[in-house]
Amino acid sequence: MKVDKSRQLFEEAKRLMPGGVSSPVRAFRAVGGQPLFIERAQGSRVVDVDGNQFVDYVCSWGPLILGHAPASIVQALKVAVERGTSYGASTELEITLAKMVAEAYPSIEMVRFVSSGTEATMSAIRLARAYTGVEKIVKFDGCYHGHGDSVLVKAGSGVLTLGAPDSPGVLNAAAQNTISIPYNDLKAAAEVFDLHRTEIAALVVEPVAGNMGVIPPKPGFLAALRKLCDENDALLIFDEVITGFRVALGGAQQLYNVKPDLTCLGKIIGGGLPVGAYGGRRDVMEMVAPIGPVYQAGTLSGNPLAMTAGIEMLRALRQPGVYEQLEARSQRLAEGLSRAAAEANVPVFMTRVGSMMTTFFTEEHVVDYCSAKTSDTGSYAEFFQSMLDNGVYLAPSQFEAAFVSLAHTEEDIDLTVDAARKAFGTIAKNESAR
Numbered sequence: 001m002k003v004d005k006s007r008q009l010f011e012e013a014k015r016l017m018p019g020g021v022s023s024p025v026r027a028f029r030a031v032g033g034q035p036l037f038i039e040r041a042q043g044s045r046v047v048d049v050d051g052n053q054f055v056d057y058v059c060s061w062g063p064l065i066l067g068h069a070p071a072s073i074v075q076a077l078k079v080a081v082e083r084g085t086s087y088g089a090s091t092e093l094e095i096t097l098a099k100m101v102a103e104a105y106p107s108i109e110m111v112r113f114v115s116s117g118t119e120a121t122m123s124a125i126r127l128a129r130a131y132t133g134v135e136k137i138v139k140f141d142g143c144y145h146g147h148g149d150s151v152l153v154k155a156g157s158g159v160l161t162l163g164a165p166d167s168p169g170v171l172n173a174a175a176q177n178t179i180s181i182p183y184n185d186l187k188a189a190a191e192v193f194d195l196h197r198t199e200i201a202a203l204v205v206e207p208v209a210g211n212m213g214v215i216p217p218k219p220g221f222l223a224a225l226r227k228l229c230d231e232n233d234a235l236l237i238f239d240e241v242i243t244g245f246r247v248a249l250g251g252a253q254q255l256y257n258v259k260p261d262l263t264c265l266g267k268i269i270g271g272g273l274p275v276g277a278y279g280g281r282r283d284v285m286e287m288v289a290p291i292g293p294v295y296q297a298g299t300l301s302g303n304p305l306a307m308t309a310g311i312e313m314l315r316a317l318r319q320p321g322v323y324e325q326l327e328a329r330s331q332r333l334a335e336g337l338s339r340a341a342a343e344a345n346v347p348v349f350m351t352r353v354g355s356m357m358t359t360f361f362t363e364e365h366v367v368d369y370c371s372a373k374t375s376d377t378g379s380y381a382e383f384f385q386s387m388l389d390n391g392v393y394l395a396p397s398q399f400e401a402a403f404v405s406l407a408h409t410e411e412d413i414d415l416t417v418d419a420a421r422k423a424f425g426t427i428a429k430n431e432s433a434r
């Protein structure tokens with residue numbers, strides 16, 4: 001595979017930007033490789049600056065559930081851009097998108113649009129603290145809720161991948177009010193509430209963990225968290241930045257039938273443009289400025305281009321059969337990958353909820369951060385590189401999800417499984433040579 005131009009651009013980028021990137025995981029450090037610079041993308045495929053084409057399962061880290069550059073969103077954006085890119089004033093587009101969100105999420109009576117998932121979680125946590133009048137937050141090890149100070153404690157995604165503990169620069173006071181416990185561990189959750197009964201403002205959780213690789217909640221886990229919060233007057237915040245519109249139109253709260261007080265959305269809701277949102281119970285949301293005292297604002301919040309892309313995205317996802325197709329394609333991929341690993345005698349643990357999945361290179365059952373960390377990241381790096389060489393672009397880290405989109409065809413899936421057969425074969429061969 002020719003990578004001359006990517007290599008050259010990366011050298012230049014590194015002089016100008018930390019690590020040569022605008023977001024850490026893009027630098028391929030966890031797989032020891034050379035990041036590819038992308039020139040364009042369409043449907044299930046991305047093309048890099050050296051002309052290599054890949055079936056893409058990163059899908060911009062989650063947002064692109066329709067695939068790249070879907071005609072409906074591109075067309076709508078062309079019309080919208082001619083009308084001006086930003087006004088800093090209200091538009092009907094915000095009402096349209098807010099209605100669509102409320103229809104899909106009965107728990108969201110009021111919503112505030114922001115520009116990223118980080119902003120959504122930061123704001124929801126501030127709001128929960130203001131509403132309850134207490135300061136402690138409970139989260140789970142390996143869950144990622146953006147890079148706000150309060151949640152950069154035992155976080156997932158790039159923090160986990162780079163092995164960085166809590167980031168320097170985060171206020172001790174912020175970190176001290178955050179308690180992080182193992183995912184899927186109800187006993188730990190109950191103990192925390194016993195210990196800090198009156199001090200907990202909110203429990204924030206990825207209802208399906210997606211930032212330490214995909215880890216589904218154990219049966220009853222989310223409902224038990226709901227009960228704990230109710231018994232202790234804490235708010236339950238579902239961070240559905242990945243799972244929202246992904247595992248079902250109504251997110252994980254629909255799939256598992258558990259109603260949070262507040263929900264954070266991002267990624268898919270922006271149709272590939274920067275949108276985040278937080279919303280929930282009316283009595284809580286009415287504390288947000290300007291009708292309440294909790295300040296939160298944004299120059300580009302509710303941006304007309306971003307709202308337009310979000311509306312078109314949700315329109316497409318409201319069509320019948322969409323989630324059934326995603327499920328069928330995703331199942332085909334997961335089963336194909338499992339079979340390919342078994343044939344090559346490479347031990348893996350596959351996890352999947354709908355169109356998000358992870359192939360963990362471990363023999364353990366992955367249920368939390370600790371078990372996820374038993375994965376052999378060296379084998380993942382080999383797998384990643386071999387897949388790339390065979391035309392498949394996976395996340396450059398073991399601890400991320402692969403996302404299937406509506407643009408992935410059965411042929412794409414079969415090509416991917418063929419590539420995986422070769423990749424697992426290479427790993428098995430290297431393993432026996434060691």
Ligand SMILES: *Cc1c(COP(=O)(O)O)cnc(C)c1O
Nearest residue numbers: 116117118144145146239241242
């Ligand atoms: C991606 C992500 C975020 C942060 O969203 P950004 O748009 O990257 O700021 C927050 N929570 C979860 C669960 C995420 O996956």
